Structures are given as structure tokens and as C-alpha cells.
Amino acid sequence: MHVTTRMFNGLGTTNVMTVASDSPGQSGLLRQAERVVRSLDDAWSLFKPTSLVTRLNRDGRLAHADTDTLAVLALAAACSRDTDGCFDITTTPANALWKQAIAGGAIPGSRELDAVLPLVDHTQVRVDGSTITLGACQQVDLGGIAKGYVLDRLQDLLTQAGVRRAVINLGGSVRVIGRAQVQIRNPFCPVRDANLAQVPAAPIVTLDVTDASVVTSGVYEQGLTTRQGTFHHILDPRTCRPTGGDLRSVTLVGERAGQLDAYATAAFAMDLGALLALIASHGIEAVLITQDGSVHATDTIKSHLRMGYHHERVA
Numbered sequence: 001m002h003v004t005t006r007m008f009n010g011l012g013t014t015n016v017m018t019v020a021s022d023s024p025g026q027s028g029l030l031r032q033a034e035r036v037v038r039s040l041d042d043a044w045s046l047f048k049p050t051s052l053v054t055r056l057n058r059d060g061r062l063a064h065a066d067t068d069t070l071a072v073l074a075l076a077a078a079c080s081r082d083t084d085g086c087f088d089i090t091t092t093p094a095n096a097l098w099k100q101a102i103a104g105g106a107i108p109g110s111r112e113l114d115a116v117l118p119l120v121d122h123t124q125v126r127v128d129g130s131t132i133t134l135g136a137c138q139q140v141d142l143g144g145i146a147k148g149y150v151l152d153r154l155q156d157l158l159t160q161a162g163v164r165r166a167v168i169n170l171g172g173s174v175r176v177i178g179r180a181q182v183q184i185r186n187p188f189c190p191v192r193d194a195n196l197a198q199v200p201a202a203p204i205v206t207l208d209v210t211d212a213s214v215v216t217s218g219v220y221e222q223g224l225t226t227r228q229g230t231f232h233h234i235l236d237p238r239t240c241r242p243t244g245g246d247l248r249s250v251t252l253v254g255e256r257a258g259q260l261d262a263y264a265t266a267a268f269a270m271d272l273g274a275l276l277a278l279i280a281s282h283g284i285e286a287v288l289i290t291q292d293g294s295v296h297a298t299d300t301i302k303s304h305l306r307m308g309y310h311h312e313r314v315a
Contacts, residue, residue, distance in 0.1 A: 013171025020165040079262035087266035088237035092139035148261025187249040213257035217264035243268040254284035
């Protein structure tokens, strides 16, 4: 068995792709996969002045959009409908306010948040052929769905090339082709040290995965604590304020990572019953970690789950 691994940066994270094959020579395929990641990162990054998303946000309109951008917008719109607006790519102005707040140590005022709330409305994003038009003063951010969509593209690329065993890890969003173990990070361990350097992930759960995607979202990576309380970075699009609720980490396991990515973000704003009904209707399994440290798993996945070294219970 020949194992080929490629590691590179893109989509704002570190990416690792590993292919196991009976024959050597997979380096070219992995280089092709890396080019896909870099191309979509160049198209969708908010931090690159020439990206398609930057141009769309600046001009409010983008003509001759490519097929990937049109496809990811269609997927985002479908996920917004599925979650009753708990997933929305138009929260960009509110995200900016909260990022400034986290950096500056003071939460945004109600007047500021109420001013951007009318801009958050996925139904104002219009697609006519290959032309995309935003509502007045709107901006989009594909960060809540981009990694999942790219995972699906890479899965399709590798399987069409005949790959039967691979693990694609885009900064913790994982696609398994064949069988592999996937670890879920302990959401109570520090993400960064005092010097803001990333701390290696400590697992809380290990999943045995066969031909599936695994996507995790959590409220532990960025946050702000003030006299008014602790605020994290995942916003409820309906209020432009951080979500409430008891969830600390949501991991979804299913076929298409783009859908999982959006649903995992929306989960923090959704009623738990509505979330469970939604994922069940799509054949998606879940591992939910609550603020008290309990680990809850949907029935089918329980037999594929093993706890890490912590004492939390599976319910």
C-alpha cells in the first residue's frame, strides 16, 4: 500500500490530504486537488482585493460568475430555507461589528446592531443566469459553507480518479473515502495559548467513519468576556447577536460536507427539536457537546463512537 500526503495552507487554515493506493503516483492528483482549493480560496476570500466575493461586496453585482460560485450560492440559499434563516451568508456587516468588539473588548451597542439587522436577509441575494445581485448595502461571507463545498469538490475529484482510500482534512472539516478514524476536538481545551499560537487539538471523541464527511462547529474558538457576560463569534442571523442555548460543539456526519457545514453553523441558533428533525430528514448523524460537558449522540452513530480520556457521558 502506497500512502501519499500533501499539506498546504488555504481557506484560512492548514489542509492535509492523504491518499492510500495499491500503486504509487498520487502526487499529481493531490497537486490538482490543491489547485482546486487555492482557486476557490482566491475566488471567495474576503481578504483578497481581487476575489469575486470582494468585488461582489464592493459593487453589489457580479456578472459572468463561475459555476462553483453559482453552485455554492444555490446551496447556501437551500440551507437558509431548510433552517428557517438560521444560516445566512449576508451577516457580514454584523460579523464585522462583533470581530471589532472581540478585538477591542467592548460589545457593539444596540443602535449599531439594529442598523445592520435589515441587511441580513438571504432572500435579497438574486441570481439571474450567471449574474449575482445583492440587496442595497448588503455583503456576503461564504465562510460558513466554503470549506464544506470545497470538500465535496475534492471528494468528487478523487473518487472520479478511482481513489478508494483517502482522508481530506480542511482545517478540521474532514472527508473520509473508505474507512478512517476522525477525532472531535475537546471544546473545553484552549484553542490558543497566551501568545495566540494555536494549541494542538485534544480529542474528546473518536469516530469510526466509512465513506462520509465530518464537520464540526463550535463556540469556543473566538470570544469576548465583559461585565455583560461572555459572547462568542457565531451569530443568530435573526438578531445579529451571538446565539444562546446550551450547545458548545456540534459535529455532523453525512454525505455532502457543504450541507453539513451550513447546518452545523445554523445549529446554534436553532431549536434543538427542529435541528434533530432536520438532520434526521437528510440522514445526517450528530454528536452534540453541551456546556456542562455532556456528549449526546444520535442513535445510529453511538456504536461508532468512543470517548477520549475525559469523563463526559454519552447520552
